Amino acid sequence: MTSTVVMRALSGLHRALLTVSRGRFGGVLVGLPSLELVTVGRRSGRPRSSMLTAPVTLGDTLVVVASAGGNDAHPSWFLNLREHPQVRVAVAGGPRRPMRARVATPEEHERLWPQIVEALPNYARYQERTSRVIPVVLLEPVRGPR
Template identity: 35%
Template structure:
């Protein structure tokens, strides 16, 4: 269960954490919480809540999700829109993979995060690109291997 994806050297303009982006994310999170998980451009979106790797504070982000193969798993991608760096939430998952919560369809679900590698990652990535072709374009803009993460419902 290693989170070991390095930054790339090139990529699309990285979404910044400026005030406008934070405001947009908070509006999306509010809408997801009140109306369900249909997000921007028709994708399924969940609220991912992680514990900050440096601060220890909870951080929430809207993230596109894809079916993980059964009812207790969800697949997400740390694409950062094809940017050269992994999103901050990726490092939060790496630091605290067992302190993750998602909000989806009015439910708050405790999950464990696991980065996929090798063939398993390739199969999941192919499903992501089939469902959302714009994700496939991200691999042409960055030299970073885009992390694919499985979120699995925690027992108990």
């Protein structure tokens, strides 16, 4: 299983690469669009940044997977957004924009999971490693008043 320390270190290196290259490098990882997800810490109330990939996009909605590499515990970013669903997202090093996160319903999860595994087969292996159902999260744009 992937250690949290290793995952955080890789996330930091990825964020640095995007920043230094001004989005020219690191915008796509393993063939998937990368994104920076900024949540509010559920205990600290402070901004917390995580680098993720979006294996599926549904129009302006980004789908991310709380796999934690198949670890038995949910990743911190997932616990944070369950508590505070208002997040900010920067795709491929672009500007951060407000979005609302929500956990996919069981029906959505069932429909999306095959697409997720097709985009990155590692997700199937992550699910095999853990007894928890790996959550699928939809990051939906926040629409202003019309």
